[in-house]
Amino acid sequence: MTAPGRSIVVVSAGLGRPSSTRLLADRLAAATERHLRAAGVEPRIEVVELREHAQDLTNHLLTGFPSPKLQAAIDAVLGADGLIAVSPIFSASFSGLFKLFFDVVERDGLAGMPTLIAATGGTARHSLALEHALRPLFAYLNAATVATGVYAAAEDWGTGGLAADASLVERIDRAAAELAAAIAAHERRTRSDPFTDPVPFDQVLRGQTRPG
Amino acid sequence: MQFGIFSVGDVTSDPTTGTTISEHDRIQAMLAIARKTEEVGLDVFATGEHHNPPFVPSSPTTMLGFLAARTERLLLSTATTLITTNDPVKIAEDYAMLQHLADGRVDLMMGRGNTGPVYPWFGQDIRNGMALAYEHYGLLHRLWREDVVDWEGKLRTPLTGFTSTPRPLDGVPPFVWHGSIRSPEIAEQAAYYGDGFFHNNIFWPQDHVKRMVELYRRRFEHYGHGAADQAIVGLGGQVFMRANSQDAIAEFRPYFDHAPVYGGGPSLEDFMDQTPLTVGTPDQVIERTLAFRDVVGDYQRQLFLVDHAGLPLATVLEQIEMLGELVVPVLRREFAALKPAHVPEAPVHPRVAAARAARDGVASPDGSPDDAASSTPLPTPAAEPTIAVPA
Numbered sequence: 001m002t003a004p005g006r007s008i009v010v011v012s013a014g015l016g017r018p019s020s021t022r023l024l025a026d027r028l029a030a031a032t033e034r035h036l037r038a039a040g041v042e043p044r045i046e047v048v049e050l051r052e053h054a055q056d057l058t059n060h061l062l063t064g065f066p067s068p069k070l071q072a073a074i075d076a077v078l079g080a081d082g083l084i085a086v087s088p089i090f091s092a093s094f095s096g097l098f099k100l101f102f103d104v105v106e107r108d109g110l111a112g113m114p115t116l117i118a119a120t121g122g123t124a125r126h127s128l129a130l131e132h133a134l135r136p137l138f139a140y141l142n143a144a145t146v147a148t149g150v151y152a153a154a155e156d157w158g159t160g161g162l163a164a165d166a167s168l169v170e171r172i173d174r175a176a177a178e179l180a181a182a183i184a185a186h187e188r189r190t191r192s193d194p195f196t197d198p199v200p201f202d203q204v205l206r207g208q209t210r211p212g
Numbered sequence: 213m214q215f216g217i218f219s220v221g222d223v224t225s226d227p228t229t230g231t232t233i234s235e236h237d238r239i240q241a242m243l244a245i246a247r248k249t250e251e252v253g254l255d256v257f258a259t260g261e262h263h264n265p266p267f268v269p270s271s272p273t274t275m276l277g278f279l280a281a282r283t284e285r286l287l288l289s290t291a292t293t294l295i296t297t298n299d300p301v302k303i304a305e306d307y308a309m310l311q312h313l314a315d316g317r318v319d320l321m322m323g324r325g326n327t328g329p330v331y332p333w334f335g336q337d338i339r340n341g342m343a344l345a346y347e348h349y350g351l352l353h354r355l356w357r358e359d360v361v362d363w364e365g366k367l368r369t370p371l372t373g374f375t376s377t378p379r380p381l382d383g384v385p386p387f388v389w390h391g392s393i394r395s396p397e398i399a400e401q402a403a404y405y406g407d408g409f410f411h412n413n414i415f416w417p418q419d420h421v422k423r424m425v426e427l428y429r430r431r432f433e434h435y436g437h438g439a440a441d442q443a444i445v446g447l448g449g450q451v452f453m454r455a456n457s458q459d460a461i462a463e464f465r466p467y468f469d470h471a472p473v474y475g476g477g478p479s480l481e482d483f484m485d486q487t488p489l490t491v492g493t494p495d496q497v498i499e500r501t502l503a504f505r506d507v508v509g510d511y512q513r514q515l516f517l518v519d520h521a522g523l524p525l526a527t528v529l530e531q532i533e534m535l536g537e538l539v540v541p542v543l544r545r546e547f548a549a550l551k552p553a554h555v556p557e558a559p560v561h562p563r564v565a566a567a568r569a570a571r572d573g574v575a576s577p578d579g580s581p582d583d584a585a586s587s588t589p590l591p592t593p594a595a596e597p598t599i600a601v602p603a
Contacts, residue, residue: 062477065416067486194396195423198431201404204346204397 006183008032009080010047013087013098021120024152025086028118031176032084039184048073050097057100066104074105078191082114082183083143089121093133102137111142114182116175118150127151146178213547214558215540216256217249217532218291218448218515221269226522227470238268241525246279248529250286252536258289258321258515263330273306280314288314291515292323292391296344297334304355304376311381316561321389321410322349340367342397353405356385387559389446399424403431408444408558414517417486418507425508444558446513447504450489453534457492464491471521494538502546510551512558
């Protein structure tokens with residue numbers, strides 16, 4: 001294979017502009033890009049800022065369908081080869097906005113997708129929210145979440161925590177390397193479209209009725 | 213082309229007055245709406261079927277049987293009949309009986325229903341929703357076409373030597389539409405049987421409606437029922453009209469903003485932009501409805517939702533009058549002028565076709581056009597009578 005392309009979608013639920021969540025997301029994307037290039041894979045990065053879809057996400061929950069703009073964001077995620085999902089930690093979990101988005105992405109849409117989870121918060125005391133909130137969510141969605149999740153507390157943006165801890169930069173690099181390896185090892189994702197390839201009805205019936 | 217009204221039958225407080233009518237008044241209102249539908253020259257009245265408040269129409273054939281006696285020409289239909297939680301044997305009996313009472317002025321639309329608790333209330337499991345739609349309809353289809361049925365499935369008691377009575381009027385089963393908003397499997401099912409496909413259309417963006425209908429048309433042709441553009445398509449629509457469009461918007465906005473389905477969500481303007489909802493003048497409704505043809509091709513049935521969200525009966529009846537006087541005559545003419553000759557009308561019972569021909573003062577059609585059902589690959593008897601397509 002020659003320089004196969006892969007698309008990575010970054011979903012950021014940061015609220016501020018600029019937000020530290022987006023800052024972390026961009027660092028993760030850049031590191032993943034670097035590792036993929038090193039592996040001979042040409043990455044294409046797309047960022048979905050959930051703040052821009054906040055109203056449309058609420059409307060989708062109420063009406064049952066997405067606006068064209070939100071549909072485009074959902075399609076980008078469903079069509080991606082890898083996902084970087086970053087949320088601020090509010091009240092011991094991912095933000096409501098972050099969850100809203102993954103509530104409206106179709107079930108099975110993320111199945112098998114290499115995924116890197118990351119979160120931001122004021123202090124390191126909330127870092128395990130990655131493991132007790134984000135990781136189970138993506139396990140439920142059957143995503144292939146890489147082992148390293150990245151949590152960035154406010155202090156991590158300074159000179160870098162305790163000597164015993166890996167620095168934020170090192171953690172970003174390790175997680176990105178894992179994600180890049182998973183993406184590179186994966187065949188390009190192809191989604192079967194039930195509108196293009198419906199299950200023929202005689203086949204459906206054979207599965208549904210006992211042989212006569 | 214057929215035009216009509218479909219009603220969900222909700223009892224909703226009028227947000228402008230706080231008034232909530234009784235179930236009895238809502239049921240009477242549905243009857244008045246159906247009779248007005250006939251009076252102004254529309255073709256179809258379809259009732260929903262629901263088994264939970266705030267909806268009143270739990271017993272569609274009781275209501276439609278009453279309407280059969282009080283109307284002359286109106287086609288009586290459903291939107292939708294719950295193929296999942298109703299016993300298909302009872303559907304076969306009830307709607308065949310209704311056919312006899314209404315002299316053939318009956319068709320029906322299958323739907324799965326989206327109210328979770330209704331499944332367990334009727335002894336079913338929502339996880340079997342699609343399987344129930346397949347199996348129950350497969351049985352219903354046979355019960356109307358075979359005099360004596362031996363049947364065994366997974367989700368209902370087996371039948372041995374069962375005859376559903378009364379037999380369909382003149383041996384012609386009611387025409388069936390399959391309604392689904394988002395499930396391509398149902399478009400496939402409708403295509404397989406050569407039945408009609410109805411998209412409720414009012415809550416969804418048009419590109420999605422287009423994909424559903426295109427799938428149905430393509431598969432209709434694949435199964436040998438005719439060319440894709442001869443498939444039988446129906447659409448919903450949702451309108452509110454006044455002579456001046458600003459008046460229409462001002463009057464309808466509180467109903468929209470508090471409607472059970474979309475209240476608290478998008479603005480009326482965004483919803484009009486993203487869905488077929490049209491609030492404006494009769495001319496705007498005409499223009500918007502004619503554009504549906506650009507999305508789905510020449511189609512056979514257009515139903516309008518007008519009686520929901522607490523709108524007072526008098527207002528609803530005015531809307532139906534405007535449809536009958538100002539909108540539908542233009543739509544009939546314009547759609548007819550655009551429709552190629554090889555595109556059929558929606559099938560109706562031969563008695564309906566004959567009655568219509570007699571009224572119009574022309575010879576009755578011969579009752580044996582190239583009906584979709586006659587070329588179905590299913591094990592249906594070769595002598596199965598066809599449904600007449602009026603000229």
